[in-house]
Amino acid sequence: NAGVMQNPRHLVRRRGQEARLRCSPMKGHSHVYWYRQLPEEGLKFMVYLQKENIIDESGMPKERFSAEFPKEGPSILRIQQVVRGDSAAYFCASSPGTLNADTQYFGPGTRLTVL
Amino acid sequence: AQKVTQAQTEISVVEKEDVTLDCVYETRDTTYYLFWYKQPPSGELVFLIRRNSFDEQNEISGRYSWNFQKSTSSFNFTITASQVVDSAVYFCALRVFSGGYNKLIFGAGTRLAVHP
Numbered sequence: 001n002a003g004v005m006q007n008p009r010h011l012v013r014r015r016g017q018e019a020r021l022r023c024s025p026m027k028g029h030s031h032v033y034w035y036r037q038l039p040e041e042g043l044k045f046m047v048y049l050q051k052e053n054i055i056d057e058s059g060m061p062k063e064r065f066s067a068e069f070p071k072e073g074p075s076i077l078r079i080q081q082v083v084r085g086d087s088a089a090y091f092c093a094s095s096p097g098t099l100n101a102d103t104q105y106f107g108p109g110t111r112l113t114v115l
Numbered sequence: 116a117q118k119v120t121q122a123q124t125e126i127s128v129v130e131k132e133d134v135t136l137d138c139v140y141e142t143r144d145t146t147y148y149l150f151w152y153k154q155p156p157s158g159e160l161v162f163l164i165r166r167n168s169f170d171e172q173n174e175i176s177g178r179y180s181w182n183f184q185k186s187t188s189s190f191n192f193t194i195t196a197s198q199v200v201d202s203a204v205y206f207c208a209l210r211v212f213s214g215g216y217n218k219l220i221f222g223a224g225t226r227l228a229v230h231p
Contacts, residue, residue, distance in 0.1 A: 109158055
């Protein structure tokens with residue numbers, strides 16, 4: 001039973017380019033969460049999605065960032081016109097539902113470096 | 116306000132010492148969950164434990180034990196007889212049912228270095 005998968009594991013972009021981060025949840029999980037970890041800091045919630053729906057994007061910057069979780073395929077976190085401050089580790093987590101009892105399981109993260 | 120505080124930024128111990136990592140949380144919710152995650156040098160996040168707010172029983176798993184004290188809003192983590200492989204950043208997290216949706220609120224983490 002594969003865990004949460006994220007790719008790429010490492011991504012290097014120049015300022016102004018676009019970054020696309022992918023997340024495939026665990027089998028049977030239909031809820032996906034994205035978190036960002038800046039260097040030497042804890043993880044900060046960005047966005048919560050269910051299939052084809054964004055449920056809560058309160059932690060995501062209003063500009064340049066977008067997320068989707070299509071009916072088929074992985075969830076995508078897209079960052080347009082990246083800046084140096086976007087350099088961070090981006091973690092995806094999945095859970096089977098929204099019950100309080102549900103644990104979020106994390107992927108290995110994508111480390112984005114903006115040159 | 117919902118908040119998790121891990122006051123210890125870094126801890127350094129020698130192998131076989133016991134070490135306790137502190138976690139203090141704030142929430143107005145009466146129902147909530149607390150978690151500990153381990154982030155080894157390789158960078159992934161490893162789930163260690165989940166505790167709900169109604170269960171104040173302490174838990175032991177091998178060399179790991181957790182002390183949940185609702186009266187002081189603390190959920191401390193103790194590693195007994197530490198080993199070099201325990202070196203990692205440890206995160207305490209709070210899950211609140213804010214707005215009807217789960218989200219995890221993380222502390223800043225405690226970096227544990229275990230030296231041989």
